[in-house]
Amino acid sequence: MRALLLAVVSLTLFAGCSARFLQPYHVESPRVAAPRTTVADLLDAVPAPVDPVVVAVYRFRDQTGQYRALENLSTFSTSVTQGATSILMRALEQSGFFVPIEREGLSNLLNERQIISSTRQQYTGPEGEGLGPLPPLLYAGVLLEGGIVGYDSNVLTGGAGARLLGAGGSGQFRQDQVTVYLRAVSVQNGRVLKSVYTTKTLISQKLDGGLFRFVDTDALLETEAGYSTNEPPVLAVTAAIEEAVIALVVEGSRDGLWAFQGPNDSNTQDFLSAYDARAAEDASRDLYDRAPLDASSDGLAVGLSAGIGRIESDYASPGIQPVGAVSLDYPIGNGVSVGVRGEGGLIDVNGTGERFGAGALTLRSRLVPSAQTSPTFTVGLGGLFSPDVPNSPSSYLYATALAGIESRIRPSLGLFLEAGVDYPFYEGLDGLQGSGSVNDNIWVGRGGFVFYTSF
Incomplete structure (x- = not known):
């Protein structure tokens, strides 16, 4: 009986600590621009251009055609967000290097302008004067195309576990990968000026443990606890798109497509050096986002x-x-x-x-x-x-x-x-x-x- 009482007390304390640690049930207030991706600070640090580049994005879409895979269940939910155009427009605006103009909702924009023009033709101002025409729409010299071209599930999976005398635990992980392509096209002649691509991995982890044991001749104790973490796909897509915008700025400046306001300033040089270091490190990683091991100098x-x-x-x-x-x-x-x-x-x-x-x-x-x-x-x-x-x-x-x-x-x-x-x-x-x-x-x-x- 003492063993049973001790087990019940231990289970109660464990459950209470788990709830306090995980806190899965509470109401959260909306957050503005949060959480930020790991690339957001780099995007804010993009140096100013000589002249902001006006760009148009008609549709930056999911080109994978993949649906989310669930065990023992069919679903029509897509693997990645369908709002990549909005994410790209936000990233272009945040960089300060580009001036994005509305093209995804162009029909709505034109309809509204038509309503305004018709109204101006029918009515006059407060003193009877006629209302002038609307100013012309801003047009772009560069068109941005591309999309989310790949979402690879279960690129890397694994786990470990152990159980002895009814007590044990296990851990599992899974790595997915999303790939984004972005290209700048000249509106004048249709030439592809620059094409860049980025990849981002997504990590999912699960840990659990449990106990299944007789604590008395007629008393069975069974308890389990665990938690899992899944990196949100929309944040991974956002980070990949933001990194693609940074790559487009840097690679385009080096090809003479546009220029920084102070190319020799310390801030600009630090930004370019950090980009080069990051690109060199990324290039050295393998398919599974792991740095390769150089064992050529290994001896005994x-x-x-x-x-x-x-x-x-x-x-x-x-x-x-x-x-x-x-x-x-x-x-x-x-x-x-x-x-x-x-x-x-x-x-x-x-x-x-x-x-x-x-x-x-x-x-x-x-x-x-x-x-x-x-x-x-x-x-x-x-x-x-x-x-x-x-x-x-x-x-x-x-x-x-x-x-x-x-x-x-x-x-x-x-x-x-x-x-x-x-x-x-x-x-x-x-x-x-x-x-x-x-x-x-x-x-x-x-x-x-x-x-x-x-x-």
Whole structure:
């Protein structure tokens, strides 16, 4: 009963803290121009032109034709916003470099002007004078065309989770990508003056956890909590369009289509330098918006790791024991390296922790060599030693196979997790040589560091 009371109190506190942390239900007031995209400040910093460029946008539309994908449900909701023209007009105005004129609602504009003209012809002013004609419409020398040409779903997906004795949690993520093209066309001759394109990724994440356990003989506790975050597609489209406007300003100025008011001013030079640095960084990223890893200078790699191991023994319910390893690997090309690995620790033999050690020649592969974070796979062959286990041979020929993931947090330092099996080629590691039915494999899970040198 005490356990049940403790579980109920814990669940109540957890639920209360979750509501306080997430706050999903409350009324929000409207916000003006919020939230801003990450590109909005850069758009505000666009230097002033010699003469603002008058541009016309008839329709900047969604050209993907994609509908939003939902599991077990058909929907006619589009993947991206259909109001991209309004977003582009706002970005052009915000830059201060362009003067956008209304063309999407041109029929409405012409109708209203026709009403005004007819009214002026029928009526006179307060003193009987005639009302003059309307001033002419402003026309553009540059026409902006293009649209949202791509929305790629599930470009990158993944997740991880664990559950033990009814308690656990999991996390998932998904990355989508939107692509925008924008081109400037000369109204005089129809020539495409400049064409630019930008891409923007969208991240969706989900975390959850739960507990399912008997807290008493007739009492079952079940609880779960979680949350997810989804980057709004309209903000991603807005950021991509704003970046396209900035690119059009810079690239057009360098082609002599228009000019900055103070091309040699420090503000203008800082703006151009920041754009070049950003463009160079973007150009170095791969399809998945990841900076490629330059491993050309990698030499000897030293790995240190620690973790847990569990022998698959003929004794009942062997326990978990600490294990560790050290490795030396030398690259031979394309993410593949050869090396040596030494490992050791304790194994549970009939309730007693007994020492073991092993050494092997290994072949290790980073499956995506150019990625900062890559899956890894290691195989090896060597000798395993268990000097303290009674009635067990002192040495074994064994093979090892490990799968994991490694992330380079610095050019010379990586973090990794790996799990796998040490497989003796004959039975008897637990001291029951010749009488056991299990081959006494050792399952291991480790985490640690890899130090990369240049020699």
